[in-house]
Amino acid sequence: xxxxxxxxxxxxxxxxxxxxxxxxxxxxxxxxxxxxxxxxxxxxxxxxxxxxxxxxxxxxxxxxxxxxxxxxxxxxxxxxxxxxxxxxxxxxxxxxxxxxxxxxxxxxxxxxxxxxxxxxxxx
Numbered sequence: 001x002x003x004x005x006x007x008x009x010x011x012x013x014x015x016x017x018x019x020x021x022x023x024x025x026x027x028x029x030x031x032x033x034x035x036x037x038x039x040x041x042x043x044x045x046x047x048x049x050x051x052x053x054x055x056x057x058x059x060x061x062x063x064x065x066x067x068x069x070x071x072x073x074x075x076x077x078x079x080x081x082x083x084x085x086x087x088x089x090x091x092x093x094x095x096x097x098x099x100x101x102x103x104x105x106x107x108x109x110x111x112x113x114x115x116x117x118x119x120x121x122x123x
Contacts, residue, residue: 009117022096038092
């Protein structure tokens with residue numbers, strides 16, 4: 001079992017930046033692929049991006065490509081989501097997920113989930 005805790009959410013103006021962190025405990029994060037998802041009010045949870053176990057491969061939803069970047073520091077058991085050029089439509093609760101394989105993140109989400117962190121972008 002791995003427990004995930006997100007942090008770094010908050011209120012930011014459009015065009016601004018935020019950096020989210022996802023810290024893992026219980027088991028080493030280095031053996032898991034990780035991903036970020038988000039859920040806006042009244043909408044389904046949506047894929048934002050993913051990173052492979054090694055960190056060499058990253059994947060992004062078209063809506064965030066070029067603005068968001070995922071990275072990981074396995075020594076710190078942490079995955080990050082750097083969000084730049086934020087838009088009001090990026091407002092959502094952001095969730096971190098982990099799975100044994102990247103393909104699981106990309107196709108069905110994670111085996112483990114954090115509790116989420118709110119990101120609000122004002123216009």
